[in-house]
Amino acid sequence: MDEELPTSQALTCKLKLLLDKEQVVAVRRTALAYRNALNHASAVAFANGKMSQGMKLQTLVYQDLRERYGLLSQMACNAPRQVAAAYKTLWERAKSNAAHKAKGWTKRRYKGLDKAPKFTALTVNLNHKRDWSLGKNQTVSISTLNGRIRCRYEGWNRHLDWLEHTADRGITLGAAKLWQDPVSKAWYLLVSVDKALVEKPMDRITTVKGVDLNRRNIAVESNTRGKCRFYHGGHQRHLAEHAASTRSALQAKGTRGAKAVLRKLALRERRLNADTAHCVSKAIAEPHAMVGLEWLKDIRNRTERRRSKNASVKRRRANRKVSSWSFADVQAKTAYKTRLSGGVPIWVDADYTSQGCSICGHTGKENRPNNGLLFVCAHCGHTLHADLVAARNISMRTLLIRQDWVRTGRLSAVPEASGDEAKAARLSRYAELRWSLDASSVLIVGRMAH
Numbered sequence: 520m521d522e523e524l525p526t527s528q529a530l531t532c533k534l535k536l537l538l539d540k541e542q543v544v545a546v547r548r549t550a551l552a553y554r555n556a557l558n559h560a561s562a563v564a565f566a567n568g569k570m571s572q573g574m575k576l577q578t579l580v581y582q583d584l585r586e587r588y589g590l591l592s593q594m595a596c597n598a599p600r601q602v603a604a605a606y607k608t609l610w611e612r613a614k615s616n617a618a619h620k621a622k623g624w625t626k627r628r629y630k631g632l633d634k635a636p637k638f639t640a641l642t643v644n645l646n647h648k649r650d651w652s653l654g655k656n657q658t659v660s661i662s663t664l665n666g667r668i669r670c671r672y673e674g675w676n677r678h679l680d681w682l683e684h685t686a687d688r689g690i691t692l693g694a695a696k697l698w699q700d701p702v703s704k705a706w707y708l709l710v711s712v713d714k715a716l717v718e719k720p721m722d723r724i725t726t727v728k729g730v731d732l733n734r735r736n737i738a739v740e741s742n743t744r745g746k747c748r749f750y751h752g753g754h755q756r757h758l759a760e761h762a763a764s765t766r767s768a769l770q771a772k773g774t775r776g777a778k779a780v781l782r783k784l785a786l787r788e789r790r791l792n793a794d795t796a797h798c799v800s801k802a803i804a805e806p807h808a809m810v811g812l813e814w815l816k817d818i819r820n821r822t823e824r825r826r827s828k829n830a831s832v833k834r835r836r837a838n839r840k841v842s843s844w845s846f847a848d849v850q851a852k853t854a855y856k857t858r859l860s861g862g863v864p865i866w867v868d869a870d871y872t873s874q875g876c877s878i879c880g881h882t883g884k885e886n887r888p889n890n891g892l893l894f895v896c897a898h899c900g901h902t903l904h905a906d907l908v909a910a911r912n913i914s915m916r917t918l919l920i921r922q923d924w925v926r927t928g929r930l931s932a933v934p935e936a937s938g939d940e941a942k943a944a945r946l947s948r949y950a951e952l953r954w955s956l957d958a959s960s961v962l963i964v965g966r967m968a969h
C-alpha cells in the first residue's frame with residue numbers, strides 16, 4: 520500500500536487556565552452538571568439496548584439535559600455524542616472478546632457492558648467558537664452555566680507561539696475539552712489543533728535513522744552516518760520497580776485507603792511514562808529526519824511472548840518492570856513529532872533486526888550468545904551492543920526505502936500488506952544491506968532534560 524503523506528498533523532495543546540475564585544465556581548458547576556448529564560445519558564443509552572448512535576441518543580435525552588441539568592444547547596448535543604462513542608468502544612471490545620473466546624484464546628467473559636458505564640472525571644466537551652474561543656493577549660473565553668468567562672492561560676512555549684500566530688504557523692483550531700486534573704485540582708483546556716506540515720518533505724530530508732525500542736533501554740537510535748544514541752530507562756526502571764513493589768503491598772492490604780493510594784499511584788505512573796515517552800520522542804525527532812521504526816502489528820506481543828511459563832523468575836520480573844511503559848506510545852509520539860519537525864516517519868519489517876550481522880549479513884539466533892546484550896556474529900566475529908545492531912539494521916532498511924522513494928516518487932510508509940511473497944522479497948533485499956563506515960561516533964545519552 521503506497522501511502523499519501525499527510526498534509527497536517529492533529530495534536531492537543533494543553534493549556535492551564537488561570538482562573539479566579541468566581542471562575543472556578545462557574546467552571547466546576549458546569550463540569551458537575553455535564554458529568555451528571557453524561558451519567559444520565561449513559562443510563563438512558565443502557566436502558567435502550569446500550570445504544571451507540573449519537574443522534575438517536577440525543578433525541579432521547581436532549582430535552583432533559585437542557586431542562587433538568589441546565590446544559591447549554593451545544594453541551595446537550597456533545598454529551599450524548601460522547602456517551603454513544605463510549606458505548607461504541609465497549610461494543611467493539613465485546614466483539615473482539617467474543618472472537619477471542621471462539622478461538623479459545625481466552626475464557627474470560629467481557630463485563631464492560633454488564634452495567635451502564637459511569638463517568639467520574641470532571642470534563643466538558645466544547646465546540647470551537649460556540650463554546651470556546653481564543654482571545655487576545657494569551658486569553659481564552661469559555662461558556663459556563665454562569666455565563667461566559669475570560670481568563671489567561673499558560674502552556675508550553677511552542678504551543679503558546681502557535682496559538683498567538685495561528686495563521687502564520689498553519690494552525691487550525693478545533694474542539695476543546697475542559698478538564699480538571701484529579702491530583703492537582705487545576706483546570707485545563709485541552710485544545711485539539713491541526714498543524715499544517717511542510718510540503719515536499721522528501722527534498723528536505725537531511726538525516727536517515729533507525730530506532731529500536733526495547734526493554735533494556737527505552738530506545739536506541741542510529742543514523743546512517745554512524746551517529747547513535749542510547750536512551751536509558753535506568754531512572755524510569757527504578758521508579759517502575761519501586762511502584763510495582765508498593766503496588767503489590769497495597770493490593771495485599773486491600774482496604775479502601777489502600778485502593779485510593781493505588782489509584783493515585785497509577786495516575787502518577789501514567790504521567791511518568793507519558794513524560795518519558797515525550798522526552799525520548801522529542802530527542803529522536805530532530806528536524807528533517809527520516810525516522811525508521813519497527814512495524815509491530817501487535818506491539819504487546821513483544822513482551823507477552825516472553826511471559827511464557829518456562830520464563831525465569833528474573834525474566835518475568837524484568838518484564839513486569841517495563842510492561843508499564845508502552846512501545847506504542849513512544850512510536851506514536853515519535854511519529855507525530857517527526858512530522859512536526861518537517862521529517863517523515865516510516866515503518867519497516869521488524870524481522871531479524873537484532874539477529875542479522877550488519878557487516879557480513881549472516882543471520883541467526885547464534886549471533887546472540889545466551890540471548891544476551893551482546894551481538895557476536897558467528898560468521899565474521901563482529902561484536903557490538905545488540906540493540907545498536909538492531910538500530911543500524913533498521914536505519915539501513917529506512918535508507919533503502921528512501922532510495923526507492925527518490926527513484927519512484929512513491930513512498931511505502933508501512934510494509935505492504937500484499938502477502939508473504941512480497942515480504943520475502945523485501946527481506947531478501949534487506950539481507951543484502953551492509954554497514955560500512957570508516958569511523959563511527961558513539962554518543963551515549965543518560966539522563967534527559969526537557
Ligand SMILES: [Zn+2]
Pocket residue numbers: 876877878879880881896897898899900901
Ligand atoms: Zn558477521
